Amino acid sequence: MEGNHTQIKFILVGITDSPRAQTPLFVLFLLIYVVTLVGNVGIIILVQVFPSLHTPMYFFLTHFAFTDICYSTVISPRMLADLLSEDKTISFSGCMIQFLTFAFSAIVECHLLAMMAYDRHVAICQPLLYVTIISSRVCWQLVASSYIFAFLSAIIYTWCMFGGSFCGPNRIDHFFCDVVPVLKLVCSDTHSSEMVIFAFVTINAVGASMVILLSYISIIHTVLRMCSAQSRARAFYTCASHLMAVSMYFGSAFFMYLQPPSSHRSLDKVASIFYAVLIPLLNPFIYSLRNREVMGSLVKCGSRFFSHWQHRRFLSSRT
Known part of the structure; x- marks a missing residue:
């Protein structure tokens, strides 16, 4: 496969090669994908419809939901198709685009988690200056810079992965085009590419982790100095959803990418399914079920829908 990269085709091995398991897995992952789309699109619509949710935290949350949609859409449809198809080939350009979009979404989500931690830090530690520090302009600047930096990083990752020579096996032992497989x-020496990828992973993941860690150290220090137990409980409650999302995202990502190549090989696909498929499904539930504002908006939305349905039913019964 040396020479023209456009002629190269890869074969995605997929999740399993057992014919008996493919149909049940297809149904399961199709359901997960549909619920993921509905949940994340619902979060975006909810924040746009209700003015009470027009705050920096929910502004970041809408972009977080958008990246979850990108995550799922770049991986799940292809994975579902491969579960039912005998032809599991993917073109060189298709593999590049899949990884580029996946890397872009992952880096943006990493930065958004750091922004949300900083938002909670300012809200709890500097409440009187919150509106000034986390202004609408600052929110847009942070998100825009995250998208730009994520896109540049994703291009560098993709070039490091696909810029070498492919002259041997073409079977990717995974269900999508990821770094390690x-x-x-x-065939060519990948040491320099691996060093560049490691450097950018360190800048993105470790940098975001440090922002989150320092933000929560400051939050804990401030909360413990509060006199009222009710105030302390309220402050911790506002951070609970974000802490759950951070733990799941960074825990699975660090397990996958910071382990030696020979370790946990049988668990690689399981970890990948968790952070690439299940986390985008769980995030809407984490941020809605553990959030009074979102739950309140959902109740109002349901009440409006029920009232509208009753009104239309009443009008139709009169005619």
């Missing part, structure tokens, strides 16, 4: 197929 693709680099295993490169």
Whole structure:
């Protein structure tokens, strides 16, 4: 496969090669994908419809939901198709685009988690200056810079992965084009590419982790100095959803990418399914079921829908 990269085709091994397991897995992951789309689109619509949710935290949450949709859409449809198809080939350009979109979404989500932690830090530690520090302009600047930096980083990751020579096996032992399984197929020396990828992963993941860690150290220090137990409980409650999302995202990502290549090989696909498929499903539930404002808006939305349905039913019964 040396030479023209456009002629290269890869074969995605997929989640399983057992014919008996493919149909049940297809139904399961199709349901997960549909619920993920409905949940995240619902979060975006809810924040746009209710003025009470027009705050910096929910502004970041809408972009977080958008990246979850990108995550799922770049991986799940292809994975579902491969579960029912015998032809599991993917073109070189298709593999590149899949990884580029996946890397872009992952980096943006990493930065958004850091922004949301900083937002909670300012809200709890500097409440009187919150409106000034976390203004609408600052929110847009933070999100825009995150998208730009994520796009540039994703391009560098993709070039490091696909810029080498592919002259041997073309079977990717995974259900999507990820870093480790693709680099295993490169015939040329990948040491410099791996070092560049490691450097940018460190800048993105470790940098975001430090922002989150320092934000929560400051939050804990401030909360413990509060006199009222009710105030302390309220402050911790506002951070609970974000802490759950951070733990799931960074826990699974660090397990996957900061382990030695020979370790946990049988668990790689399981970890990938968790952070690439299940986390986008769980995030809307984490941020809605553990959030009074979102739950209140959902109740209002349900009440409006029920009232509208009753009104239309009443009008139709009169005619």
